[in-house]
Amino acid sequence: MSYTAWIISIGNELLIGKTVNTNAAWLAKKLTLLGYEVRRVITIPDNEEDEVEVFRDAVRRGIRVVISTGGLGPTFDDRTSEYLAKALNRKYVINDDALRMVVETFKAKGLELTEPRLKQAKMPEGARPLPNPVGTAPGIWVEEGNTIIIALPGVPSEMMGIFENYVEPKLREIGPKLHFVEKSITVKGVPEADLAPIIERGMKMSSRVYIKSHPKGHEIRAPLVEIHIYVSSEDVRNAENEINKIVDYLVTSIKEKGGEILS
Amino acid sequence: MSYTAWIISIGNELLIGKTVNTNAAWLAKKLTLLGYEVRRVITIPDNEEDEVEVFRDAVRRGIRVVISTGGLGPTFDDRTSEYLAKALNRKYVINDDALRMVVETFKAKGLELTEPRLKQAKMPEGARPLPNPVGTAPGIWVEEGNTIIIALPGVPSEMMGIFENYVEPKLREIGPKLHFVEKSITVKGVPEADLAPIIERGMKMSSRVYIKSHPKGHEIRAPLVEIHIYVSSEDVRNAENEINKIVDYLVTSIKEKGGEILS
Structure with a gap:
């Protein structure tokens, strides 16, 4: 097939x-x-x-x-x-x-x-x-x-x-039998609009990664955003390596923007 | 042909x-x-x-x-x-x-x-x-x-x-024998980035209009932007009607943004 x-x-x-x-x-x-x-x-x-x-x-x-x-x-x-x-x-x-x-x-x-x-x-x-x-x-x-x-x-x-x-x-x-791994991080203090370019660059790090942001707090007054990262691969270990690389990138970039990672 | x-x-x-x-x-x-x-x-x-x-x-x-x-x-x-x-x-x-x-x-x-x-x-x-x-x-x-x-x-x-x-x-x-008409307006007091969405909407008003902005002043301190509008049509009168419609729209929208039209 x-x-x-x-x-x-x-x-x-x-x-x-x-x-x-x-x-x-x-x-x-x-x-x-x-x-x-x-x-x-x-x-x-x-x-x-x-x-x-x-x-x-x-x-x-x-x-x-x-x-x-x-x-x-x-x-x-x-x-x-x-x-x-x-x-x-x-x-x-x-x-x-x-x-x-x-x-x-x-x-x-x-x-x-x-x-x-x-x-x-x-x-x-x-x-x-x-x-x-x-x-x-x-x-x-x-x-x-x-x-x-x-x-x-x-x-x-x-x-x-x-x-x-x-x-x-x-x-x-x-579809093909793929392994999916996912992680979520919650970010405090950075409005979703400022996370957008970081997420966009993260999406380009691999053809099989998808990153979605879900705003939870108040956009301006008390921004709280959950970021969901999702990777697929034929190989579990490969998927885990990919997701770790992307999460590392996100966490570093968000901290540079003055954001706090809650989980 | x-x-x-x-x-x-x-x-x-x-x-x-x-x-x-x-x-x-x-x-x-x-x-x-x-x-x-x-x-x-x-x-x-x-x-x-x-x-x-x-x-x-x-x-x-x-x-x-x-x-x-x-x-x-x-x-x-x-x-x-x-x-x-x-x-x-x-x-x-x-x-x-x-x-x-x-x-x-x-x-x-x-x-x-x-x-x-x-x-x-x-x-x-x-x-x-x-x-x-x-x-x-x-x-x-x-x-x-x-x-x-x-x-x-x-x-x-x-x-x-x-x-x-x-x-x-x-x-x-x-190509086909088209008539081109063009106009320029110069805008004071609105940064080019704020003109972008107005220009984008203007571009969508007709399939044969092209609008380009040329910044002349200082982007933030003293923004001065020349906007060049360009329409093509088989028919001269039609091209002129189109360009007038678009210029009217631009002038109105720019004034609403607090901009001044210099020419």
């Missing part, structure tokens, strides 16, 4: 330079950390010809995991789900589970259930919807031959929310 | 999420402003199979302008020039003009002319080197059928330096 991946970024805003493709970098990091090898990132416009071609190309090459972002919203040019159905030669149908999710979300938000919004419940036949903890459009999980295609919204918070809650656990389960 | 473009981003650091692809966004914006339609951005690793495939694919489709970034440095895995020669079925040879540039640069910087550095003078037969005002590796301009392929370094300052000095003027010359 190979653990290859493609990322397909859909949207004209990326092709006119209006938006920097931070989604692709975020997903590439996550997939690498899970042990997948990202072979290609392809950015294409919201149009049938390109989307059908690229989805089919990924399936033909037997890429294991294909993640697309963009084109799941309610507007007329959000047609990724429809083009994906076409690429897989499947019907484009109302998915009952997706319909329940969409109806619930709209009720909860007090929104009217209009035709364009109902469209968000339509998917390729045989697909599974992925709940959206942030917005209204469910993600899509569909398998074709050896390939899993996951379509996510382009809004970063929605893309991340669906990925972390419903995609990451499954990809970890079916 | 169609004015299509592809951007090919080469480098593993992009595929493991270590680097966000800001080069592609910058080039996409520039190409759009010049009247080219960016159809695709493709990120691939530094390897022969992918590079040869993607360059050939672009030529086969008759894409007018193909710009690659990355893989022109002196290290063993910087092999874009060699793979490009292979993709075009051309010899990979020392280019005399490139050799002169490389030798001059090394002399000026007092660097020794080693074998890996000499490699930067090798190009596909029939290519033209593009001087690098920032670093050592010249860019490459090579034409095949209807397609112009331009290979640039991945380091943003080098990529931008070569593009603005040697690529942009030529692409404008052979």
